[in-house]
Amino acid sequence: xxxxxxxxxxxxxxxxxxxxxxxxxxxxxxxxxxxxxxxxxxxxxxxxxxxxxxxxxxxxxxxxxxxxxxxxxxxxxxxxxxxxxxxxxxxxxxxxxxxxxxxxxxxxxxxxxxxxxxxxxxxxxxxxxxxxxxxxxxxxxxxxxxxxxxxxxxxxxxxxxxxxxxxxxxxxxxxxxxxxxxxxxxxxxxxxxxxxxxxxxxxxxxxxxxxxxxxxxxxxxxxxxxxxxxxxxxxxxxxxxxxxxxxxxxxxxxxxxxxxxxxxxxxxxxxxxxxxxxxxxxxxxxxxxxxxxxxxxxxxxxxxxxxxxxxxxxxxxxxxxxxxxxxxxxxxxxxxxxxxxxxxxxxxxxxxxxxxxxxxxxxxxxxxxxxxxxxxxxxxxxxxxxxxxxxxxxx
Numbered sequence: 349x350x351x352x353x354x355x356x357x358x359x360x361x362x363x364x365x366x367x368x369x370x371x372x373x374x375x376x377x378x379x380x381x382x383x384x385x386x387x388x389x390x391x392x393x394x395x396x397x398x399x400x401x402x403x404x405x406x407x408x409x410x411x412x413x414x415x416x417x418x419x420x421x422x423x424x425x426x427x428x429x430x431x432x433x434x435x436x437x438x439x440x441x442x443x444x445x446x447x448x449x450x451x452x453x454x455x456x457x458x459x460x461x462x463x464x465x466x467x468x469x470x471x472x473x474x475x476x477x478x479x480x481x482x483x484x485x486x487x488x489x490x491x492x493x494x495x496x497x498x499x500x501x502x503x504x505x506x507x508x509x510x511x512x513x514x515x516x517x518x519x520x521x522x523x524x525x526x527x528x529x530x531x532x533x534x535x536x537x538x539x540x541x542x543x544x545x546x547x548x549x550x551x552x553x554x555x556x557x558x559x560x561x562x563x564x565x566x567x568x569x570x571x572x573x574x575x576x577x578x579x580x581x582x583x584x585x586x587x588x589x590x591x592x593x594x595x596x597x598x599x600x601x602x603x604x605x606x607x608x609x610x611x612x613x614x615x616x617x618x619x620x621x622x623x624x625x626x627x628x629x630x631x632x633x634x635x636x637x638x639x640x641x642x643x644x645x646x647x648x649x650x651x652x653x654x655x656x657x658x659x660x661x662x663x664x665x666x667x668x669x670x671x672x673x674x675x676x677x678x679x680x681x682x683x684x685x686x687x688x689x690x691x692x693x694x695x696x697x698x699x700x701x702x703x704x705x706x707x708x709x710x711x712x713x714x715x716x717x718x719x720x721x722x723x724x725x726x727x728x729x730x731x732x733x734x735x736x737x738x739x740x741x742x743x
Contacts, residue, residue, distance in 0.1 A: 380672070380689040380726050383707060387431040387442045389721035390710045394455035395433075395697035396463050398483055403433040403699050404463050405440070405709055406481070407470075409451045426451045426470040430481070430488070433709070433725065435701050440725065444487040447479050454504035456512045458531045466529070467498025467517055474499045474519040478529070478536070493535040497525040503551035504529075505559050507579050513539070513559055515577070518547040522566050526577070526584070540583035543575050550600035551577075552608050554628050562610055562626070563595040570594040570615050574626070574633075589632045593622055601649035601657045603677045609657055611636070611675075612644035619643035619664065625680065637680040642671050648698040649675075650706055652730045658706055660728075661693045665714055672728070689726050691715045696722065705729050 386405070393408030410427040428449035431440050446465065453468025453475070465488070466478035476498060478491040495514065502517030512529040514536075516522070524545030527536045542561065549564025549571070559577040561584070563570070572594035575584045591610065598613025598620070610633075611623035621643050623636035640659060647661035657675040659682065670688040675681070689708060696711020706728040713722050 380687070380708075380728050382690070383433070383725035383727045384439050385724050386440050386709065388427065388429045389723040390427060390429075390451075391695040391712055391721060392451040393427075393697060393710050394453060394465070395699045395707065395709045396455045396457050397699050397701065398457055398463060399459070399461040400483060401435060401702045402483070403435075403701070403707055403709070404430065404443075404455075404481055404483070405433060405697075406430040406455065406463075406465060407446060407450045407453055407468065408710060409695075426468070428470075432483075432486075433699075433707055435703065435705070435707075438727075444481075444485075446488045447490045448475055448477065450475055452500045454498065454502050454514065454517075456504040456506050458506070458512070459510045460531060462531070464504060464512055464529055464531075466495055466504055466514055467500065467502050469500050476519065480534070491529075491534055491536070495527060495536055496538065497523045497527050499523055499547070501547040503549065503561075505551045505553050507553065507559070508557040509579070511579075513551070513577060513579075515551050515559075515561055516542060516546045516549060516564065516566075522547055524566075540577075540581075542584050543586040544571065544573065546571055548596045550598060550610070552600045552602050554602070554608070555606045556628070558628075560600075560608055560626060560628070562600060562608075563591065563598055563613065565596045570596050576631075587631050591624055591633050592635055593620065593624075595620060597645045599644070599647055599649040599659070601651045603651065603657070604655045605677060607677070609636070609649060609675055609677075611640060611649060611659065612647060614645045619645050623675070623682070636675070636682070638682055640673055640682050641684050642667065646695050648696075650698050650700050652700065652706070653704040654730055656730065658698065658728065658730075660689070660698050660706075660708065661696055661711065662714065663694050664692070667692050667714060670715060689728070690724075691722060693722055 390408030426449040428446040450468030450470035456464045463481040499517030499519030522545040524542045546564035546566035562574040572590040595613035608626040621639040645663040659673040670692045672685040672688045692714040693711030699707045708726040
């Protein structure tokens with residue numbers, strides 16, 4: 349795809365400028381490059397790496413027109429449309445539609461190649477259902493078993509045995525329940541409840557198979573506490589130690605050494621740049637050596653094949669340039685990536701591909717005064733594009 353065929357001229361100029369800077373610096377490493385136009389621009393969608401190496405991009409919000417920055421609440425317009433990104437061809441193509449339009453849902457790749465979609469908002473109500481995408485047929489099918497949790501902004505975490513833990517969410521109130529989806533029976537079953545109901549939290553599978561649930565909104569407050577789910581007992585345990593800062597709409601990523609990086613998010617009256625690390629050996633949180641360069645809310649942390657963590661996206665409308673950062677577990681520090689991506693994506697997604705590159709999809713263009721959706725994808729190539737870790741470290 350020619351750089352000049354970018355959907356928006358302003359976006360094209362930013363990409364061209366970034367690439368020229370990279371060439372002038374005499375390096376082709378750690379670069380952002382265009383990856384083609386999406387079939388359907390979207391925000392608050394899911395972008396899930398499938399077993400065959402392609403990426404399923406499903407649902408999302410589809411505002412019908414461009415909206416100026418800070419123009420009030422975003423129109424809720426859930427979409428049932430889905431598309432697939434193929435790294436082999438570098439292109440997006442349409443696939444079957446979901447059975448229910450939805451955004452702010454949870455998604456998880458199953459070991460058999462299918463993708464689980466659960467909860468979210470659609471048809472003018474919070475959804476208490478799920479569906480499965482079959483990559484062989486390119487179609488979605490509804491799951492007969494209902495979901496008692498899920499709702500909006502829940503989490504879906506694949507356990508070591510292939511089942512999926514669904515935690516919390518919001519549906520006419522904060523949910524404290526949790527359920528297990530079993531791909532062998534295509535059904536949901538209850539498991540132990542959270543000690544504190546929460547949503548807009550993170551849930552990260554640890555190396556020992558337990559799941560760390562951190563922060564979020566619950567009990568009419570932004571949470572600083574965390575709890576651990578143990579699949580062996582089917583129960584949650586509140587940890588004695590809490591984060592140094594309460595956070596919601598933050599991001600988390602599992603590191604190669606077993607620790608969990610937790611960064612950014614929102615606390616009362618403040619968007620956060622701070623980060624901390626959870627050590628499962630001591631069940632404690634420690635601050636990172638430095639903070640991120642800009643506050644990041646509703647963004648993504650993705651662990652790369654070289655062990656570093658990419659921080660991408662934000663919800664800041666006062667930025668004058670796009671930003672991206674790398675966290676180094678060796679030094680516990682963040683450093684900026686120069687040049688950054690073509691634009692600052694709000695509520696987009698990032699997916700680590702099997703070859704180590706990262707696909708950026710969707711989101712709102714925070715550098716566009718009209719507040720338009722980003723109509724193209726981008727690819728980030730790390731300094732060392734090693735193959736990604738076995739499970740992609742999806743939080």
